[in-house]
Amino acid sequence: MTLDIDNIFFSGNVIKMRRIGLIFLILFLGCQSIPLKEEKKVELELSSLSRFEDIPVPQNFVYLPLKSFIFERNKVRIGILKYVGVSTPEAIVNFLKRNMANYGWKLRSVIEGGAIFLNFQKEKEACIVNVEYIKRKIFLTFALSPVDKETPSSD
Secondary structure (H helix, E strand, C coil), X not given: CCCCHHHHHHCHHHHHHHHHHHHHHHHHHHHHCCCCCCCCCCCCCEXXXXXXXXXXXXXXXXXXXXXXXXXXXXXXXXXXXXXXXXXCHHHHHHXXXXXXXXXXXXXXXXEECCCEEEEEEECCEEEEEEEEXXXXXXXXXXXXXXXXXXXXXXX
């Protein structure tokens, strides 16, 4: 039995297989060049349901009273305020930077890692905000406490 090379490479079945392979290759390469859906820049709105009037919370974030506590006496406020909602960490950080400044809070530092910590201060209070992204949800924790005096800015 001898092999007929011309018959193998140029027979009708092989040509059909080559055409099908070429079509799949073109389709595959065409799909590779389709860009993924671009992320929309999200502008978060201010909620009217904040527990403190000068601590802004994004709209549609839910207050978690069983995981929070608030103590107010005279002009002293201490509290851990916890909220949950849907957003992106970047949108939350931008929201907090913009809106905390509108209420007189000065951003002192930002620490980013697995979670994001923003340290704000005004007059005789400090507010540390923890932003955690867990299972497609954002968990916001505002830790509010008094300070002896406002620390000087390095501005």
